[in-house]
Amino acid sequence: MNPFYHRIYRVVRHIPKGRVATYGIIARLAGRPGAARTVGWALSALPEDNDVPWWRVINAAGRISFSGQDHSAVLQRALLLREGVRFAPGGAVNLGTFGWPSEAYDSAVASHKRAASTRRSRRLKGLRT
DNA sequence: GCCATGACGTTCC
DNA sequence: GGGAACGCCATGG
Numbered sequence: 001m002n003p004f005y006h007r008i009y010r011v012v013r014h015i016p017k018g019r020v021a022t023y024g025i026i027a028r029l030a031g032r033p034g035a036a037r038t039v040g041w042a043l044s045a046l047p048e049d050n051d052v053p054w055w056r057v058i059n060a061a062g063r064i065s066f067s068g069q070d071h072s073a074v075l076q077r078a079l080l081l082r083e084g085v086r087f088a089p090g091g092a093v094n095l096g097t098f099g100w101p102s103e104a105y106d107s108a109v110a111s112h113k114r115a116a117s118t119r120r121s122r123r124l125k126g127l128r129t
Numbered sequence: 130g131c132c133a134t135g136a137c138g139t140t141c142c
Numbered sequence: 143g144g145g146a147a148c149g150c151c152a153t154g155g
Binding site: 023024027038054057060065066 | 139
């Protein structure tokens, strides 16, 4: 297995309980800025007997990256709620509050970037139908 | 070895 | 503030 994966898993394990991190941040901490997609790929490749808190990893918009009806999304949301992470009315997590590491989320930068990401997955999947 | 895909992100309009 | 386009890295066919 590639060192990146190990780095990624190691970083994810460092996420404190009750906090969340974005794929981009994970990729950056793992030493591969811009490899956010790879982070998702690595997490999807997690074995069943893993000790990695994958549910603490979300996208830059502070939302679950799965389809809303997907059981994994429900599970992830439930696990986060259990740890004290609160979801905003829009279904997004306030990264300025729960984001980890805190210094990585200078609320200013994260302002208008929230909107962009979410629609992409819909486009990819929605286009197939 | 090239092409397509994906738990994403940043920039431009 | 919302939507569309381009770029990113690794994997699978």
